[in-house]
Amino acid sequence: MKPDFHLFRRTRALEQKIDSFFDKLSESSVFFRLAIRVYIKQGLNEEFNTRLQRVNKLESEADVLRREIEKQLYTNTLIPDSRGNVLELIERSDELLSSLEGPLWAFTIEKPDIPKEYRQGFRKLTNMVVKAVDEVGLSGRAFFRSPHDVPAYNHKVMLYEKEADVISTELKKAIFSSDLDLAHKLHLREFVENIDNVADLAEDIADRLAIFAIKRTV
């Protein structure tokens, strides 16, 4: 058990808020993956909606945490040398979290028809994207505790992002070489890109984190 000195109670609380923020990100990625799997397998149903609501709730909670973290960092003038970097990291991570919610809403509104032959591709793409998100979440956590470990996590983010690009390209090629009508093709392409964009955002955060971590370790 960690000692809870009164002197550092507020500090400990802020530390927990930051940890909790990254918990929201990793939980969201889990529900994002589960929601897409449900959609691919069963289409829109109660289970999908439950997952979507979960991601939506997590996103709202993360927003509240982000504001509290930002407010506390500024009002108490904490970590003066890294405050800008931390705020950027938290804001970009919040955008990443929001980007997980976007495609799920699109599934609800647009109800794309995913033919059987592309379902495996969508599943693989989602898995890879979620891995990139999870790794960038770990990288973000490492930035706060052990910046020396950030490059190792970032390396995996890059790897998963590249793999996600390969899968999405293959998927789009397959879609556009099929006999589907153009509107259907474009519709599917948009979903592939929406999902793939999440990995791109994760990679952008990893790039920034690499710089932030160097600044902390020199």
Added chain:
Amino acid sequence: MEPLVLLFLSSGLFLGWALGANDAANVFGTAVGTKMLKWRTAAIICAVFVILGALISGAGTSHTLGKLGSISAMPGAFMTALSAAIAVYSMTKSGLPVSTSQAIVGAIIGWNLFSSNPTDATTLSKILSTWIICPVLSAIIAVILYKTHRFLSKHIKLHMIMADAYTRLALILAGAFGAYSLGANNIANVVGVFIPAKPFPDIMIGTYLFSSTQQLFLLGGIAIAIGVFTYSKGVMMTVGDNLGRLTPITALITVISHSIVLFMFASRGLESWLAGNGLPTIPLVPVSSSQAVVGAVVGISILKGAAGIRWFVLRLIVTGWVATPLIAGVICFIGLFFLQNVFGLVVI
């Protein structure tokens, strides 16, 4: 107490004020400059601990300055302190880094030359050697502390927010230690020259004897504290930018290194412990707080590849170190001439 005594003491108090205005920044400037501490908090801690350091541990370095030149006449002591204060004040106004310790040594030598009093070569060489040893030692301590920090930060995975809280607390503790060491080490610069003249009668408070020297230390400590409160804010805000940008951790290491060095050159306890264990002792000499800080910053910068050092500023600092004692010595010599021959005062 004669009103003239206060008039003569005013130069020492002015020097104390200048020391507080400048050197408080060496103790807390990095912490305030990096926004880790509020100036008001820093000023209160600094004032309290400077006075405590002066009262409790100020005697050692005063003794050494006394050996360099024992000025027994109050007008002579007045001029010596005044010339040091003028040197410090004018150089500060010109934006040049300055050492109170060097100014007072220069002024005492000026008095020695005027009074044809031989300067004790052993004491002088001891003092001069500390001007080099002080920044070098500070740099070495800073490098050791920085390496230790890097090693620990790799192995102890402390959350950045918690590390920030610990750093703030450490900056307060190190600052308090630094202020204590500054008071202990530098009080001799402020009132040391007045000690042989014994301007105050000893006072018995119950069973405790409040000697003339201690009364001087208290007055000097208060003058330093006033300097901290009235003029140090601006200096504290800019001190971090002089040599290169400091992070809160390098700020902390700088303050600790500076404080250790000043303490080493002021502590009679440490001196007797070293002597008791057959180890070489460290001379009890007032050293420059600014040089200790510069030494620490340069030490860390060299460790990081020397890319962050602004060599122009460093050259300026070294020039200041050479110029300060010379200017103080010349002003003292001329001032004593006027006091003796124009005002007819006894200065020797």
